[in-house]
Amino acid sequence: MSLPPEKVSELKQIIHNHLLKSGIRGKIREVLAENVRDDQGQSHQSLSEADFLSALQNRGIIDDVMKDLHFYQEAPMDAKNGSPPKHAPDFVNKEITQPKKCKKHNIDPSRCYLFLQVLGGKAFLEHLQEPEPLPGQVCSTFTLYIHFRNQRFHSKPVPCACEPNLEEGFLLEIHRDGKGESNKMADATALLSVSDPVHLVLIKMDTTSETTLVSSYFLDWRTVLSSPSGKTCFAIELMGVGSESKVPAGVLTVSLELYPPLTETLSTDIISTQQSLERKRTAEKERLFLVYAKQWWREFLEIRPSHQSKMVKIFAQDENGVNRPVCSYVHVLRVGRLLETPRQAARFVSLLAHEKAPVVGGGGGGQEQWCTLMAFLCRGKGDCEDHATLLCSLLLGFGLDAYVCVGTKAKGGTHTWVVTRGTDGSITFWESLTAHRYLHQAIDPEAPPLTPQPKPSSPYRTVGCVFNHQTFLANCQPSDAVELCVFDFQNQSCWKAMSEDALKSVCAPGSVSSLPPQPSLCAPSLDPAASSNQLELEMRYLVSEHRKDLELATVWDDHLSYLLSSALSAYELERCTGVSCGNEEFQDAVRRAVPDGHTFKGFPRHFLHRSARRAFATCLRSPFCQEIVSCRGDHVRLAVRARVFVYPENVCAVWLMFACKYRSVL
Structure with missing residues (x-):
């Protein structure tokens, strides 16, 4: 049976899409690695194509590829006899066409x-x-x-x-x-x-x-x-x-x-009239808010001329170049059971990669771009403003009194982070890029010289304004230094507030038609165990190939590899909660697994992606990992463990740990 060229191209594309979707290629690589290893262990003859196809068929991989491919006959009637025309069947992927x-x-x-x-x-x-x-x-x-x-x-x-x-x-x-x-x-x-x-x-x-x-x-x-x-x-x-x-x-x-x-x-006239009325209503609300914001800014400058240089950000451009009030980037975001605690929410936000908006050409500072939440989540990465507004939205959903801070870091660069105020008056800074938390205690500049003062614990230098979905406050204290700042937002001599009604007119959901709709988070579709196993198999293959290039044999210690899991879980738990636990049990298990006279070495690494080759290349740049992977000695046993922790939006925290044990020789 022969197929026309367009049907051949269609069939190739369907098979390609199916391979991408089902992870078949990873299984094929695994079978290839095993057969090559078995073939070299038995004889040095090259692996034939027939043997490889037989191995794929025995594993059921060929059946997996074919089970979603269906045949059907097109049904246009023949003009002469009223029967369907005779031609080659078409290949159809039902999941694509329907x-x-x-x-x-x-x-x-x-x-x-x-x-x-x-x-x-x-x-x-x-x-x-x-x-x-x-x-x-x-x-x-x-x-x-x-x-x-x-x-x-x-x-x-x-x-x-x-x-x-x-x-x-x-x-x-x-x-x-x-x-x-x-x-x-x-x-x-x-x-x-x-x-x-x-x-x-x-x-x-x-x-x-x-x-x-x-x-x-x-x-x-x-x-x-x-x-x-x-x-x-x-x-x-x-x-x-x-x-x-x-x-x-x-x-x-x-x-x-x-x-x-x-x-x-x-009629089209009715629809266009409705759209025109919505645009006019939105434009009028935005014009009135702009008039109010200009008057508010003039009043702020009259308090102290130095306020001109403070980081007071009222408007920001989104990815389409549209200026919107910064308060519209924050909303109360509840995510059901996808995230259980505020600290877990901070961990999730920190796993979204940090990248400034790309700019064509050089010339210094990057392009300002506060992404809409949908664009930020789909892209999976963004600038510190995107991270801070998302974290603030999640903390508001957890019932905290949260605000986005706009200011500078210790090195003078513009930065945004999140602050929460406790009912006991405590002030906590949340770094959205790392999930680190800092307890803020202000220094009293009028205290006697010998009075002990708290030492600054955060990396932030100045703060110009704070805001959330319904509040905007500019810092009008004599100094905008964070270490001297008092976060008493009800004190009008320290913070100048915008009218909540004015903010609500352009930032509340449904207030204007120009506001982008706010999406909720999607549950993860990745299987953590399957992803971890796949990554670990690929990493074992890469380590074996690397050692083969060094003319070194590779012997894996499965028991030691299994023991590394507890350490990786403890690392992720510490990132989520800030509490270190489980390390004592891991150390005790390793001592039992490593015989007397042997040396144990371990090297953990953290990644935001699941690419084995990228991760392995990064690890090899560390002399500690290089020392483990290229270990030479007596009775060398290697171990590797991969753990993929999956969060909403299929955001992953990937932990890898390489280890080896060998007999020490004097």
């Missing part, structure tokens, strides 16, 4: 749904010269993330190209806002009042698993309300982010369809 959310049993006939279908991309000119990847080849990919009214979805990764094959469907449920009316069918007028946009975030991931925010777009879906068929199709132009927010990044073709179709549609 989005899971479109299954009939998932649709409640009493609810209203919006089916958003992405039909492909074009004009991504940055990738014009990229060649089409071969099946199985690692390449850069695009992933599209969707957020609508607390519902989040994402597409499958597709290879980056000038015309990426972004074809995916998403079923979004539309809720009524009125109390007790969530189960009632919404009519066209009620749907017109739902002004929440669909937030589209396009992320690029390169071959080293580094992510880049390509575009962040807010789609007003209500144009479909004027379509007699309940369905419309159009193209949207995605713009770049940051300094490229005025430059097109590419075009997506999207289709919108309502389920069930409306019995009565609205």
Whole structure:
């Protein structure tokens, strides 16, 4: 049976997508490593292709690849005899062509749904010269993330190209806002009042698993309300982010369809009038707030001329270059059972990588970019402002009196962190990039010279303002030094507050249509045990290959490897709670496992990714790890343990520990 070229290409792409999704390639590498090791142990003949395929079949890996591939015959009727035409069967991945959310049993006939279908991309000119990847080849990919009214979805990764094959469907449920009316069918007028946009975030991931925010777009879906068929199709132009927010990044073709179709549609004039009224109302509220903010700033400068140089940040630009009040970046965020304690929330935020907004060219400071929460979570990394606003939102959700601080660190660089005030008057600083906590005690500059003063424990030098979702306070104390600062926010001689009503008019949820909707966190989908086992197998293979290059044999001590788990768990627990525990039991177990006259060496490392090769290359740059991995001596036994701790959004804390024991020779 022969296939036309387009069907061959389609089959290759389906198999490639399936391999990426199910982790089959890791299993193939594992089988290859074992067979090569067995083959070299028995004879030095090269491993044949037939033997390798037989090993894959015995493991059931070939069956795993084929089980999701289905055949079907297209059913157009032949013009002559009314029977289906005879041709080669097509290969179809049902998971791709039929989005899971479109299954009939998932649709409640009493609810209203919006089916958003992405039909492909074009004009991504940055990738014009990229060649089409071969099946199985690692390449850069695009992933599209969707957020609508607390519902989040994402597409499958597709290879980056000038015309990426972004074809995916998403079923979004539309809720009524009125109390007790969530189960009632919404009519066209009620749907017109739902002004929440669909937030589209396009992320690029390169071959080293580094992510880049390509575009962040807010789609007003209500144009479909004027379509007699309940369905419309159009193209949207995605713009770049940051300094490229005025430059097109590419075009997506999207289709919108309502389920069930409306019995009565609205005219385009009514929809455009509603959108115009919302824009005017938002513009007027923002204009009034800007007038108030200017007057408030003039009053602040009149207190003391030196206030001109203080770090008082009222507005900040998001990834689309839109100026928004900083208070709008914070909201009360409750995450159910995904995070159990405030300290665990701080640990989660610290695991999101720190990276300043990229700037084309040099010239000093980076581009200011306070990302929306959706863009920050999808990208998985951001600047200190993104971390601080997320941590403050989570701490507010846990019931703490939390604020974001804007100031400088000891080296003079602009920085943001979080402060919480206890009911007993205690002040605690939270560093969102590291999850470290510092108890603040102010120095009294008017105390007698011999009076003992507290020593500064935090790395922060000055603080200009603090804010949360409903409060903005500027520091009007004689000195903005953190060590002298009194965090009594009710004291008007120390802190100048903005009007809460003015802030609420532009920062409260639903106050203006320009505010981006705030998503909730997603539960992790990674299996910690499976991820840990996979990473450990890959690390063992890399260590064995490294020692083979040094002409050293590798003998693994499985018992010693198992004992390292308790140490890695203790390290992560200490990062979460700040309390060290379990080290005594680990040391006692190691003493029992290492015979008299033998030496034990261990080397732990922490990572924010699960790439074995990247991690191993980093570890080898340490002389301590190099000494263990390249250990020579009598009766050398090696051990390695990997532990992947999974948090919401599939954020991972990865711990690796290399160890060896050997007989000491005088």
